[in-house]
Amino acid sequence: MSLQAQATVGSEAAPRKAAGATGKVSNPIVSALYEMAVSVLGEQLREMFDKADDILFDSAEKARAGDEQRLYLDTMRIVRVQRAKIISAFQESLRAALSGIGQDEEDRSHLDDMSQWSLQDGDALEERIAVTSMESKAASLHAHELVELQRRLARLADLAGDGVSPESMAPARIIRAFQNSMRDLPVEFPIKLVIYKLFDRVVIARLSEVFVGANQLLAVHGIEPRIDGPSPPRKASESLGRSALQSAAGVPAWASGLDPSTFSAFAAPMSAAASSVGGAMNSPAAAQVSLPGMPAHWVGPPAAAMGSAYGDAMLAHEIAQILGAYAQGRVPQAPRWLPPQNVALVARMFDGFYRDARLPDHLKPMLARLQLPVMKAALADRRFFADPQHPARRTVNDLFEMLLQFGTAEAAPQPQMVNELQGLIDSVCKSFDLDPEKLRASQAEPVDERLADGFLREQEELRQKKNRARVERVRRIVSHELKRRIGERRLPPGVMRLMLSGFGPLLCLDYIRNGIDGASWTQTMQLVDRVIDSLQPRRGSTAERAAVEAEIVASISRRLANIGFSDSRLEELLSGLLQAYLDLADHDDEAVFESAETGQLRVSVPDAPPAASLALSPEKELQGLLSILLVPGGWFTVWEPAAQTKHWVRVKGYYPVQNAVMFGHYMEERFLRMRATAFATDLIEGRAAPIDPSPELQAAVARIAELPFERGSDVLVWTSVDGKPVEAQAPGRTSDARA
Incomplete structure (x- = not known):
């Protein structure tokens, strides 16, 4: 027997009675909401059982003793036999739990409430600890989506009544529905505990799919979040009382809002991409670039990273530990060389990207490939947080805006354009793929509160100024169309x-x-x-x-x-x-x-004189079309035939009177100057192309091809900002792609 914090009014009969209830929901929105939840969770449970063999077999392989191995193998056999019964019981129990929306939640047991302690069997205690742990994990891992859902349900309760509760889809109800479905399973408790772990690993980790789906369903019906709705769930440390909070005095104020769920959701593709990029970088033919302000020795010889004992996998693991500690309100225990503040700030940066409603899910893995390389660049150079024009920070912000354009395009982008974007992201990843072993030896300097607050404020201001290039392009399109109407x-x-x-x-x-x-x-x-x-x-x-x-x-x-x-x-x-x-x-x-x-x-009235032509001259129409294309910040690829090299460049300025355009390298301080008519020639002959799916750009290029103007090409010469030629880089130091 063990001591257990247990509600005196809670008994084994209460959950059974709740599970057997079939509360009737009259509101069609609520009914649709619960049927969606039952369907999604039922599918997730099926996927859990589909993966169970692999997970349990792998656990058995890693088990230390024969008894532990037999436990996993016995669980595998039970899961195969009982899966249909468990799924059916779970769906029935879940419907009952969700439909009982007018009932108050059962009094929950809390380990910090000594007045509710009583004697209980050890297995029951261990089961309640497992269930409580899953509830805490779900509330913390999916806090953002859950709070939004609770506020929408609070709004729905205001509008419809019907006993709707903001807590009607709380993780606790879902987890206890699964617990009820396991209650009559004829298995020994250790096997039941392993099944709980499977549920935790597969279903709890994906509960955000249910909450996101519920938020979307309510949004479609016009149910917006109530401003004064429920507050975010308490962190795990808050449930331990004031003393625990005092022990977390070293946690920055801004870190209390850190939610690593979206960052960690793409950790797998991040690590995979980092490994593949690292492998490419470590090949003898790999090309790397040293960034301004970054010690050159950090981009070591290719063989160094291959033989490094401390690699990307270990770095990613320590980053995950830091973010997990912050999410729980604890001070991270990190190596001295790895400042937790710096790691969390980069996580907040990417978290803001992922939460932008305009970024579709299928583009998020592409953005996730930049996580680890950008994290390395931030650890390598403290200026990342102080200077908005730091190469890594500026580039990832710009690439995010480009992904938004690809996500909001009315038609699917052309495959060639998608390939150009992927090539650009590959090149950026390679440029920032620093050696973790040398990062560890460099002892990164932690940022202070003032610098952290400034960084977050600047990122927020940047998010509020998104699509600046698109707004400027629309203005230029309108100006060009008005000039066409007015003519000469x-x-x-x-x-x-x-x-x-x-x-x-x-x-x-x-x-x-x-x-x-x-x-x-x-x-x-x-x-x-x-x-x-x-x-x-x-x-x-x-x-x-x-x-x-x-x-x-x-x-x-x-x-x-x-x-x-x-x-x-x-x-x-x-x-x-x-x-x-x-x-x-x-x-x-x-x-x-x-x-x-x-x-x-x-x-x-005498006959009017002939009206002036309403058609622009070819020269002025070319200038107008180029002004639409050459918006500052716009991305292009430029092919250099002599060097057989493709360059990713950004527009710095277009000067119609001088017939000139200037491009900047996508991250380095070097520039290309060329005649605007030469660039127009390159566009229509395929040596240059915009990396933008906007149909107005494709239409502008097509129209330029029809205009009569003097065609010609310029030799590409890289210069400094003052126009002086830049010396050719040493072999193997260019960041551009060769055919």
Whole structure:
């Protein structure tokens, strides 16, 4: 017999009664929610049994004694025979647990409440400890998704009532449903405990799938989280009382919010990618680059990393230990050379990336490949946290924005473009793949609270300014389309102000909402055409012209007011158009004469002179199309035929008057300057390509190919920022890819 913290009102009969209940749920949203949970968890349980043979056989192989080996093998046999019964009982018990939403939760036992201690059988104690451990793990591992779900359920309770509880899908209910399904299983307790461990390892680790699915289902029905809903679950250390919290005085304030679940969810692909990249880097033909501010000896000779006793697997393991300790509110016990603060800050950085709703799941493993290399770069150089332009930090932020563009593309990106993106990520991983053994010997310097807070603040500001390149590109697209409509005509300054400051923002919004083929864009462009046409000399009476002009002004006022233009702003923009109409009326060359037949006065307007061409010259159209392509920060590949090398570059600036464009290396301080017409030639001949799935870029390249302009190519010469040629790198030191 053992001492166990047990609720005096809780008995063995209570769970059985709860499991047998079939509470009726009248709310269709709640019913759909619970059926989804039962379906997903039932499938996860089947997968657990499918994997059981491999897991248990591997455990038996590693077991120290014969009795322990027999335990795993006996469990394997029981699982094969009883799996159907356990799955059926679990689904029935889960439906009953979820449907009993109007019932208060049973009083739970807590080890820190001595008033509830009583004598209990040792097996029962061990079972309750296993169940409580799974509940704590699930609440901590999936805290973010769980809190959001609880707040949505709180909102649903406000709207629908029906006894809906924010805790109705808590991990405790799911785990106790599994416990009830195991209650009548005719097996010895050690075997039951091994099955609990299987459930913990396979199902508990994937509970976020249930919570994410529930959040999505509620979101589809318009159920948003309640702001004042439940707070995040308490950390494990909080349940131990004030003394435990005092022992964690060394935990930074920002680390209390660290959730390593999304970071660790991609730990496997991270480690695999790191190993494969490390293997590629350690080959004799591997190419590496030394980063500014990073000691050159850290990028050691290829053979050094291969023979290193301390490798990526050990580093990844120690990182996981650090993050796990922070998640539990404990001070990590880390090696002196590996500052826990630095590790946790990089984890917070990637956690912010993964939680962005615009990043689809299928692109997250691609981003995860950067985790370990970027972690190494941050450990190697403390400037990573102080300087937003640090090569590793800037590059991973930029690649994240690029992945967002691939995730929000309306059509699937072309395979060639995806390959370019994968090649770029491979190159970045290789550049930051430092030798863990030399990192360990370098004794990284920990960041202080001030630097950590500044780093997190800068990353948050960066997230709030996402898609800056896309916004700038939309602005340039609108500007180019307006110039195409206006053509070579010279409009009065007041009307140009209306075009750029009135129709410009309206068209940007139309484009973002529905694209260039949307109805709103078409209507706005028709209004632009009407304004241009109304400035032409035309036949008709003064009254007829005044009516047309008034209707145009009213239409513009309505459209701009609908997107938030104030009355004073409208008056300012429309005054230029009204003045143009007045000037046009003053200069009307009208001949008034009396009809010989009727004696009535008639108005005769002479034929208008030919209107200026509405087509842009090829030179100006090329400049407009290149301005759409060459947005600062945009990524391109540029092929150098002489060296048979592909370079990944980013736009630094486009200078139409000088017919020049400047690119920067994707991470190093070296630049390419070339004629804009030469770059346009490279685009249409396949030596250059944008790494962006946006259809407007593909359309711009196709249109450039149709324009008549002087074709030609430039020799690629790398220079410093002041234009001086950069000496060729030593062999094996370039980060670009060779065919």
